[in-house]
Amino acid sequence: MALLQMIGFGPTGWGGLLLVAALMTLCVTGVALLIGAILGSLVAWAKLSGSRILRTIGGTYTTVFRGVPELLIIYLVYFGGSSAVTAIGTAMGYEGFLGLPSFAAGALAVGIISGAYQAEVFRGAYLAIPKGELEAAQAIGMNRRLRFRRIIGPQVFRFAIPGIGNVWQLSLKDSALVSVTGLADLMRTSQVAAGSTRQHFLFFIVGGCLYLILTSFSDRIFTSAEKRANRSMPTSLGQA
Template sequence: MADERVLGLLGFGAAGWGDDLLFAAALTLQLAVLSSCFALVIGFVLASAKLSRWRLLRYLAATYTLFIRGVPEFLIILLVFFGSEALIQNMLTALGSDLTIEVPKFGAAVAALSLIFAAYACEVFRGAYVAVPPGQMEAAQAIGMRPFQAFIRIRFPQLWRFAIPGLGNLWMVVLKDTSLAAVIALNELLRTAKLAGETEHAHLMFFLAAGLIYLTMTSLSDILRRHLEQRARRGMAGG
């Protein structure tokens, strides 16, 4: 009887939560992918600022990363969600509009996670940048390459190679930390498992099911990371 109840609750259709869990897993994956993409772009810009000759840019980038890494991630998500809503509402009021705007939870979660993990991606890119021997860039410019051309042909491929392990680990963290979006009531995987457990009085079963889904996604991600590392090392000694 217990086995039948478990199969029924984890099944698909009106009586089961299987489709809800899979939909939540897809939402979690989508949230992680979008957040990671934006975080990589912002992180690369921040790394460029940290490596800039301009002291102001270095100061601003360092201040940003210090703030993000020193404040709880839950708080940042709440600040982005409620702060952006308040900012938009105040702007509309200042323009004489009585329109009420509600910030989408998914969009707020993507923005918050992007801002959070951009600070960590920044350090990965900065470390990968300085890991490339400067003599190679000097040699490239000595044979007539322009700085941008040397960056694209010499530094960037090696930068990417050095950054893959760190970015792979960062992806794992982003994927699991999508559960933080539950604080703004976004029905990602963990929140859906929690709601299912409360509804059916079977918390452990649904949390274990959610854990298995997370484990599947992270395991597949790790396989993809190793594949990317192998491709990046092609042509290298021992690669």
């Protein structure tokens, strides 16, 4: 009974704080995925461009941020960003240390990592578009903007959904590392609850279960989105 009270919503329970922390985890992951989508789109465009310099820059980005440990990137963004903010504050006459907000640092770091993976997802989705459709659109006089709106954009989105779903799951788990910056996410709150009550096994199991709920629910959403995007395609593509 005492254990149930600890994870409940009473005055001595941690249930409410854990749910708020789970919401914080979703917010960090959502913002990170958006940042990653912007970066990934630009990097994919660079890797598909005819410029050797842009292809090199895009390849370097994906190689570095897929190869360096995620925790190291979070540290670099958090402490490097704090140093940059402090330097700007000093230049403006402010004295003292200015730390980068934990949420901003965490979302940016996970977003940079996510961007490296999303770039490959978008690049693969673009290459999956039949060349004949692009050639036909060009032959009938479609300009680049119209080709993107009518052909490239919709099909890249459709082909990219499964990959983006995998990147979301990866980012959701990577967000646990943001707890090192002090952000009260699900991992950090589970650690605090475990340390305060000395029930480490209980709260880490509860935290793990909440992560599984988030990932399972997310998987259902992406599966539904994939089916909806493929509803006008042949049965072999439109159904799992």
